[in-house]
Amino acid sequence: MLKDKIILITDTLHFLGETGCRVLTGAGAIVYAQDAEFTDAEARAKIEAEIPGVRALEEQDPTTIVDKIIAETGRIDVLVNNDAYPAIKAAIDEAEVAEFRRTLEALMVRGFHFASEASRHMKKAGRGKILFISSAAPKNGIPNYSMYVAARGGTNALARSLAKELGRFNIQVNALAPNFIESPMYFPDELLANKEAFKKITSQIPLGRLGTQEEAGEYLLFLVSDKSNFITGQELYLAGGWAT
Secondary structure, rough: OOOEEEEEEEOOOOHHHHHHHHOOOOOOOOEEEEOOHHHHHHHHHHHHHHHOOEOOOOOOOOHHHHHHHHHHHOOOEEEEEEEOOOOOOOOOOOOOHHHHHHHHHHHHHHHHHHHHHHHHHHHHHHHHHEEOOOOHHHHHOOOOOHHHHHHHHHHHHHHHHHHHHHHHHHHHEEEEOOOOOOOOOOOOOOHHHHHHHHHHOOOOOOOOOOOOOOHHHHHHHHHOHHHOOOOOOOOOEEEOOOOO
């Protein structure tokens, strides 16, 4: 399905990153993987050994990363902005502006930077896909999580805007917007082990359970494949019916 496609995925060790790497390499893609931990040679070697087809990047700067991929392969077919950052609980009158800026930097600005660099080469090629892994949270809002929800909402808006801007270059841009997906960052083991807390979480979901990484991976795979070539500018929910 993705034979020899050149794909860059960010924040690989978080959110949907490792799952994304597995499904994309399994479909034949060559996956360049960025993560802050990959400045460590052992971390790079570990993921490359665990997921054949992954090329872990020591570099962290978006411009440097994209330039390296272009130098090695001559193109970048797909960018998966798998931006991850903790959803910090804070009432609006207690939230720190500095923390809000950090949230925006991690969940919006960095993805914007990667999209800027990748789209430059995609436009020249006359094709490409940019997928933001965002969140369904902005659809309904979540009290006391305004920093996280606002940042994710901005990313969803960015995807819609870029889709209209880049469509004439045959570049599809979408936001995969999950919520309530199994993830150690957002649903750590100690939370899931608390029966009362778990019941409170799943009671909000019409399907009554968390989504799996595998389900998210299959959706991701479809959205970066040629099967989705006529889909762009969409905020695509994966939330068990919560985002309605």
